[in-house]
Amino acid sequence: MLRVRFAPSPTGFLHIGSARTFIFNWLYARRHGGTVILRIDDTDIERNTQVALDSIFDGLNWLDLGWDEQYRQSERLALHKEAAESILRKGRAYRDFTPAQSAEEEKSREGGPWLCNAGMREISREESDRRAAAGEPFVLRYRVPREPAHDIRFRDGVYGEQVKSTADIEDFALLRSDGSPTYHLASCADDADLRISHIIRGQDHLTNTFKHILIFEALGIDLPVFAHLPLLVAPDGTKLSKRRHGPVVSVTTYRDAGFLPEAFINFLCLLGWSPKDDREKMSREELIATFSFEGINKSNAVVNFTEEDPFDPKAVWLNSQYIYAMPVEELAGKLAPFLRAEPRKVLAVTPLIQERIKLLKDAESVADFFLVAQLPPYDPAELIPQKGDSAMALRVLERALEILPSVEFNHAALEEALRSAAGALGVKAGQMFQPIRVAVCGRKNAPPLFETMAVLGKELCLQRIEQAVQKLQTTVTAN
């Protein structure tokens, strides 16, 4: 039975690298009919926060992929302790009574590899038991088999054969001096207990895997399959981090900007993985059917964001492709929270802005003039058409005011009326449309004029054109 797990620790919001790890785990499980386990790795009591935990669930829920089982490490401490004791009983761990070192002392040992605190490995079991019973604090360390050293090897699903000598592995901690389990112990004990068959995680754990293999061996369980994912890095090449890069790496930032979860997932999949053909936009089903470790790249992938633009242009482009392909009713539903207008209005506006937004949030600025009662102030010079003057603008608008009351507000009738009016005035169609567009929308760049006018309605259009005429007249007299 194939079982995978995603194990975030609630020390900050869910970041996009973690989200990708989750997605790849999910895809792999769905592809092979396996089980997805969400395990909250909250053994670091100092740094865990409820806000972070909520943010992780916010992000995960938004992705809408779901999972099958859920656990919390802090509720499984007895299991971790038991694992630690069993390792100690087997003689594969020892108590280290050395007091915790300060940061400065840590620095002083730089220059050579630290492997263990000399002497502590050799303390007799009797003395060790006695001192522990007397209440002396200790760190429980793995007794890494050295002298003779031997190679630990495994085959990574992505990186291939991996070898490391035990001579290069330090006696890492299993239990802290307060008795709490470290990440390595808790993670392995849980992976063993939950019968995780495939561990798919970030490449930052590649070298930790040797330690984990030692723990699994001591626990006496079969090794799972390991597959490590290349890291997501910032444009400066450093690992994405909440501290250095801020909210741009948070999944909820993407949600709030109006990414569609499908597009976001699609984008993340393309970072460090390739279907090996030229497909870019892929549905959830296609991703499940295509995903495999063979397609995963070995080198880190840059998420291309800047201070001015927090989102990778490719993510934005993919999102736009999903928006363009979406049925109007569905898109209108997604747009509603961003537009804060009545559903009927949103539905009418949606087809006009669908191809003009890349993020749902863009709708706000693209569709504003549809939704406000009063247009924000604009420069009357905008009303002047190409190769024309304010007199021409005035003639056009006044003419529009004459003919529009008797025109039915639909595409065909408006086009017919305005084109023939242009002919009668001796101006080009564009010169006719431009002043009206600005009068009605308050700016030069807007959706197609006739549909726009139809949605706005006759009354509002006439009102706005009248206002434009007044603007022009006051500027003319002022000059």
Place this chain on the structure above:
RNA sequence: GGCGCUAUCGUCUAACGGUUAGGACGGAGCCCUCUCAAGGCUUAAAUACGGGUUCGAUUCCCGUUAGCGCUACCA
């Protein structure tokens, strides 16, 4: 410092010894067009460096350089 991983256009990537080194995003240009978009077409842009192996290396090996990761009683 030690150990490990990685290295193709600005970015994401394809080419698992033989290609004019392909695609996508972004850029530039053209077309379409009532503006803006969308769409179509065209274009610039890469094998980090140095040695091998081979008839032939982006591809295999070694070295250099660079980046990243681990080296915690963080995860």
